[in-house]
Structure formats: structure tokens, C-alpha cells
Amino acid sequence: MSEATSALHEDSRSFAPSPEFTAQANAGDLSIYDKAAADPEAFWAGYAEQLDWFQKWTKVLDWDAPHAKWFVDGKLNVSYNCVDRHAKGERADKVAMIFEGEPGDVRKITYAELYDEVNRLANALKSLGVTKGDRVSIYLPMIPELPISLLACTRIGAIHSVVFGGFSVESLRDRVNDCGAKLIITSDGGWRRGNVVALKKTADEAAVDCPNVEKMVVVKRIGAEKAPVTMEAGRDFWYDELLAAAEPVCEPEWMDSEDPLFVLYTSGSTGKPKGIQHTTGGYLTGVYTTSKLIFDLKDNDIFWCTADVGWVTGHSYIVYGPLANGATMVVYEGSPDTPARDRFWRVIEKHKVTVFYTAPTAIRTFMKWGDALPNSCDLSTIRLMGTVGEPINPEAWLWYNDVIGKGKAPICDTWWQTETGHIMIAPLPGLVATKPGSATRPFPGITADVVNDHGDPVPVGTKGYLVVNKPWPGMLRTLWQDDARYKQVYWSRFPGRYLTGDGAVKDADGYFWLMGRIDDIMLVAGHNISTMELESALVEHPAVAEAAVIGKAHDVKGQSPVAFVIVREGYHADDALATELKKFVGKKLGPVCRPDDILFTADLPKTRSGKIMRRLLRDIAEGRVLGDTTTLADPNIVASLKDKYTSDEG
Ligand code: AMP
Numbered sequence: 311m312s313e314a315t316s317a318l319h320e321d322s323r324s325f326a327p328s329p330e331f332t333a334q335a336n337a338g339d340l341s342i343y344d345k346a347a348a349d350p351e352a353f354w355a356g357y358a359e360q361l362d363w364f365q366k367w368t369k370v371l372d373w374d375a376p377h378a379k380w381f382v383d384g385k386l387n388v389s390y391n392c393v394d395r396h397a398k399g400e401r402a403d404k405v406a407m408i409f410e411g412e413p414g415d416v417r418k419i420t421y422a423e424l425y426d427e428v429n430r431l432a433n434a435l436k437s438l439g440v441t442k443g444d445r446v447s448i449y450l451p452m453i454p455e456l457p458i459s460l461l462a463c464t465r466i467g468a469i470h471s472v473v474f475g476g477f478s479v480e481s482l483r484d485r486v487n488d489c490g491a492k493l494i495i496t497s498d499g500g501w502r503r504g505n506v507v508a509l510k511k512t513a514d515e516a517a518v519d520c521p522n523v524e525k526m527v528v529v530k531r532i533g534a535e536k537a538p539v540t541m542e543a544g545r546d547f548w549y550d551e552l553l554a555a556a557e558p559v560c561e562p563e564w565m566d567s568e569d570p571l572f573v574l575y576t577s578g579s580t581g582k583p584k585g586i587q588h589t590t591g592g593y594l595t596g597v598y599t600t601s602k603l604i605f606d607l608k609d610n611d612i613f614w615c616t617a618d619v620g621w622v623t624g625h626s627y628i629v630y631g632p633l634a635n636g637a638t639m640v641v642y643e644g645s646p647d648t649p650a651r652d653r654f655w656r657v658i659e660k661h662k663v664t665v666f667y668t669a670p671t672a673i674r675t676f677m678k679w680g681d682a683l684p685n686s687c688d689l690s691t692i693r694l695m696g697t698v699g700e701p702i703n704p705e706a707w708l709w710y711n712d713v714i715g716k717g718k719a720p721i722c723d724t725w726w727q728t729e730t731g732h733i734m735i736a737p738l739p740g741l742v743a744t745k746p747g748s749a750t751r752p753f754p755g756i757t758a759d760v761v762n763d764h765g766d767p768v769p770v771g772t773k774g775y776l777v778v779n780k781p782w783p784g785m786l787r788t789l790w791q792d793d794a795r796y797k798q799v800y801w802s803r804f805p806g807r808y809l810t811g812d813g814a815v816k817d818a819d820g821y822f823w824l825m826g827r828i829d830d831i832m833l834v835a836g837h838n839i840s841t842m843e844l845e846s847a848l849v850e851h852p853a854v855a856e857a858a859v860i861g862k863a864h865d866v867k868g869q870s871p872v873a874f875v876i877v878r879e880g881y882h883a884d885d886a887l888a889t890e891l892k893k894f895v896g897k898k899l900g901p902v903c904r905p906d907d908i909l910f911t912a913d914l915p916k917t918r919s920g921k922i923m924r925r926l927l928r929d930i931a932e933g934r935v936l937g938d939t940t941t942l943a944d945p946n947i948v949a950s951l952k953d954k955y956t957s958d959e960g
Contacts, residue, residue: 362395367383402421429559436466445471448496450495482513488583492522493526506536527548593732598630601637602635606740611664622727675856730784762774771818775803778808813825
């Protein structure tokens with residue numbers, strides 16, 4: 311795959327960091343890049359030394375491709391690093407977590423209180439028979455007990471596997487069984503758009519077919535009146551009763567640096583979900599370092615990452631990264647439009663959030679809802695912003711910059727994956743000038759490249775496969791009990807180098823422009839065209855709020871581009887607009903990119919983590935029976951889209 315590329319990276323707008331930001335930044339000197347490149351192991355070891363180890367490592371890296379060991383023979387405990395060293399020091403009374411429930415309830419938890427709750431839960435888990443190496447599935451809403459459960463598992467060396475609280479009975483059951491969990495932590499329910507999501511009920515149904523599950527711990531979030539539950543005697547235990555009865559101190563287990571920390575299943579847009587396995591020392595070093603240098607965390611920051619802990623972003627940048635840094639983080643339970651569409655901005659205003667990290671899909675939604683909502687709130691505390699999850703189109707980037715950051719907060723577009731554990735490509739704020747739509751350059755110590763089918767670096771401006779050339783501390787170590795699949799998926803294409811599965815382009819300044827998954831590249835009349843480029847061009851039109859493009863099978867051209875478009879409020883979705891949009895794209899990117907079909911829609915099918923499921927859009931466009939829809943956030947969207955497309959065609 312290689313093809314001279316278009317407009318995207320030619321966008322010359324560049325935003326240099328302000329001298330004020332640079333002067334106070336945790337990474338304030340560009341030489342960090344050269345030093346890390348000259349000796350990556352020394353770079354990572356320097357940050358690992360800032361963590362507390364019970365026993366120091368004997369060797370930084372042992373690389374027997376594709377298997378890495380980081381900080382060999384080192385012993386540490388993750389909960390000790392995230393909690394004890396702050397709770398037992400000057401940060402005892404510092405707030406670690408500000409929780410806001412969807413109904414508006416607020417709970418602030420200091421490091422000392424966090425210590426107490428994590429220790430008690432760790433002892434409670436032990437009393438229920440959980441020991442080092444056992445798996446615990448966690449199926450909770452975004453409430454304080456979620457991060458606390460992760461930390462309690464790490465304290466006793468249990469391997470946690472979080473399952474997103476919106477997943478169905480089948481998804482939960484498959485994940486629990488795949489990792490062989492013996493205990494599930496859940497809750498009577500959680501709030502979502504004013505409704506109760508009955509998690510315990512789902513967990514009960516799943517557990518019927520989970521032979522390994524012996525016990526269930528149940529958090530009381532909602533109460534019996536609105537969320538009645540059935541407690542099975544001998545199997546189910548109330549969280550609060552267990553904690554009240556538990557001993558207050560649980561000595562942290564000495565974990566080997568390479569002991570598994572967690573297994574997290576990727577949403578898997580194709581095939582069976584993959585159990586991504588992360589380990590202890592390298593992962594913690596990676597999330598600690600990236601949180602410190604990219605989010606520039608200081609003691610007076612209030613950090614809000616809007617992801618759910620059900621995804622890796624929540625693991626790394628709600629729980630482990632910020633807490634390892636002794637930061638204060640916000641946990642918000644509910645949806646962005648409850649009770650009204652200004653909820654996020656109200657949360658920022660109320661808790662004086664300083665560093666805000668969210669996703670392009672959310673940003674585009676906020677854009678669609680209009681500027682008046684954020685403009686009616688005080689967002690002046692924001693000093694730094696991030697984005698993750700998919701390529702951000704320059705239009706959304708600029709809106710984020712102007713309307714939310716008021717032009718003064720650097721934007722870190724962070725590229726990474728569940729597999730990579732931590733951020734891999736992103737600007738160091740204060741050091742790297744940003745360009746709307748580019749994740750800029752690899753983090754210090756990371757060597758990434760864009761290569762062609764033969765593994766050779768492609769020339770500037772040419773699309774290729776994004777690969778990582780050297781092992782990094784937070785990399786996945788394998789897939790849970792499936793090392794063969796691990797080798798095949800990530801390491802067989804270019805032996806010794808990690809295949810990310812994403813396409814990318816490098817520009818003349820060495821900046822990386824992510825082009826989406828390789829399987830999201832269309833082959834139109836012999837040209838490789840990324841769906842993302844077309845989407846990006848479409849949303850530059852003032853009438854378009856969001857667009858998803860797919861390649862539909864075509865007798866002559868191979869594939870023909872089809873665009874599903876959401877129109878902004880105030881515009882009419884009619885034939886005239888469709889014609890105009892086709893022309894607009896053709897003019898911007900060349901006639902070969904002109905979409906053959908434009909279908910207007912009110913919504914797009916997305917996974918629960920906000921990724922557009924193009925596979926389903928292709929099924930619709932090609933008139934096939936829809937594939938697996940279980941990971942969709944809202945299955946109704948795709949069903950109505952299918953009806954609409956079929957009737958429009960017919
Ligand atoms: P996940 O399955 O959630 O681990 O998603 C990882 C994938 O999300 C990556 O392989 C990319 O395709 C996409 N992604 C994440 N962050 C970015 C970003 N900042 N820019 C472009 N794509 C991204």
C-alpha cells in the first residue's frame with residue numbers, strides 16, 4: 311500500500327506552544343527527544359526509578375522478539391505506588407478522586423481515604439478466596455468503587471479484567487469465561503440518561519453460564535427501591551458489609567515486574583475479542599511517564615479523562631497514570647446530555663478542571679450542539695486538552711481549540727491502542743508545535759515508522775503501515791492464553807517490528823498523520839484512499855456535522871466511496887446538498903475521491919467506545935445481512951439506517 315496523498319498533511323496551520331506554557335512544563339527541554347533516542351532503556355529506567363520498588367531490577371530490558379521483559383527481577387506493587395506512597399506522605403489529605411454521579415451527587419476521596427478503602431476491599435477479596443494470579447472480572451458503572459476495585463486487585467496480585475458496564479449478558483459471559491474469573495465485582499445498578507442500568511441482573515444472567523465464578527461482590531449504588539436485586543446466599547456479598555467487616559490493613563503483595571496486571575478485551579471490530587495482557591513494572595512506568603510529561607500533571611491540577619474505565623484509556627489515564635503521579639482526577643458517572651447538553655461544561659466549571667482529555671466523537675457531538683452551551687460556562691481553568699480514539703479532523707480540532715480551550719490550551723492528540731498500554735505518538739505540550747489533525751511525533755523513547763509492503767520506510771507524504779520498531783515498557787506481552795495469535799496478529803507481517811494495524815503518512819517535518827485502520831482503506835479505480843480523508847473533507851463543509859465513509863463493491867472501480875452524513879442543525883438534507891457535497895469532495899481531493907452515494911442519517915452506528923463500525927455500514931451499502939452487532943452502543947441506529955438505505959435504493 312503506497313500512494314501519494316492529498317490535502318490532509320498539507321494543511322500548513324501550525325500552533326507553537328506559548329513561552330509561558332513551556333516555562334512551567336514538566337518536559338521543558340527539547341533535548342529529551344535526543345537523549346531518549348540515544349538510549350531508550352536509560353530513558354525509561356530514569357522514570358522507573360521515580361516509582362517505589364521493593365526490589366530493584368537487574369536488567370532494564372530482555373528482548374527475545376516478540377517477547378519483552380522490562381525491569382527484569384524488579385519487585386513492586388501497583389496499588390502501593392498509586393496509593394500508599396501518597397497516603398503515607400504529604401498527599402494524605404489531598405483529594406485523589408472527585409466523583410460526580412449523574413444525579414448530581416458528589417463524593418471527594420482523599421489519598422488517606424482511598425488507602426483505607428483499597429486495603430479493606432483487598433482483605434475482603436482475600437477472605438472470599440481470591441489469591442495471587444486469580445482473575446477477577448469487574449462489571450461496574452463509573453463510580454469510585456470501580457478504580458478502587460482495580461487497585462484492590464493489584465494489591466493482592468489478582469489479575470483484573472474490566473468489562474464495560476454497558477455490555478450485554480453474552481459479552482460479559484464470554485469475557486468472564488475466557489479469562490476464567492472466579493469472582494465478579496458488580497453493582498445493583500448505575501445511572502445513565504436518568505435510567506437505572508441493572509448491572510447485577512445482567513451479571514446474574516451471565517453467571518449462569520460461567521462455571522468458574524464462585525463469588526460476587528455487589529456495590530449498592532442505587533438502592534433497593536429503584537434497583538431491587540436477588541442476592542444468592544453463599545455466592546453474593548454486599549460490598550459495604552464486606553468492607554465494614556474487613557481488617558483495615560492489607561500488606562501489598564510483592565509482584566514481579568513481569569507478573570500480569572490485567573487482561574482487557576478489545577472491542578474487536580472483527581472476530582473474537584482479544585484478551586490483551588499487560589504486566590506490572592513496564593506498564594506502570596509507561597503510564598506514569600506519559601501522564602507526567604504529556605498531561606503535564608502538577609499537584610494543583612484537576613485532571614478529567616472522560617473515558618470509561620471499561621476501556622484502556624480509563625485504565626491508564628483515569629486510574630494508574632494519574633494516581634501514580636499523585637494527581638486529583640475526576641470520575642463522572644453519566645452521559646454528556648443529562649440533565650442537559652451542557653453537562654460536561656458544568657462539570658468542568660464546578661470542579662475547576664485544568665486538564666481535559668476526551669475523544670473526537672464527543673468533540674464533534676459538542677460542535678453539533680453549538681457554541682452557546684460551552685460559552686455559557688466558565689471554562690477558564692482549562693490549561694491543557696487531549697484527544698484520543700480516532701483521527702481528529704482539523705475542523706473539530708480547531709473548534710476544540712477555539713471554543714473550549716479559548717486558544718490558550720495546547721491540544722495533545724494522542725495516538726495509542728489497548729495493546730500499546732500507553733500513549734505512543736503525541737506532542738509534548740510546551741515543546742512541540744501542533745498541527746490540527748496530526749498526533750505529531752512519537753513520545754521520547756518510542757521509535758515508530760511508516761513502511762510499505764516490503765517493510766521499507768515510505769517517502770514523505772506517502773501512505774504506509776504504521777509500525778513500532780522497538781519494544782516499549784507498556785506493550786502487551788501476549789494475548790491471554792493465545793500466544794500463537796499474538797505472534798500472528800502483531801509480529802508476523804514485519805518480523806521484529808510491531809504492526810499497529812493503522813495506516814499513516816509522515817510529513818516533511820516528521821509529523822505523523824494517522825489514517826485509520828488499514829482495513830478502512832478503500833481501493834477506488836486503483837487508488838488507495840483512506841476513508842478518513844474523505845470524512846475529513848466532508849466535515850469541512852459547513853452543513854456537515856459528522857460523516858462516515860466506506861468503500862462499496864463496484865464492478866468497474868473495485869470499490870466506490872459511499873458517505874453516510876449527519877447534517878448540522880439549520881441545514882436541509884436534500885438532493886441539492888448531496889450533489890453539492892459530492893462536488894465539494896471532488897474539488898478538494900480529486901475526482902476519484904468523489905463519493906458515488908451520499909446518505910443522510912441522524913446517527914451513525916458506533917461501538918460503545920465511540921468508534922464507527924464501518925463493517926456494518928459496508929453490510930448496509932452492499933445489501934448484506936448485518937454482521938455481529940453486539941458491541942454497538944445503540945443497535946437501533948443500524949437497523950433504521952438499513953431500512954432507509956434499502957428504501958432509498960429501491
Ligand atoms: P482501541 O481498540 O480502543 O485500542 O483503539 C485503538 C485504535 O484507535 C488505533 O489503532 C487507531 O486506529 C485509533 N486511534 C486511537 N487514538 C487515535 C488518534 N489520536 N488518532 C488516530 N487514531 C487513533
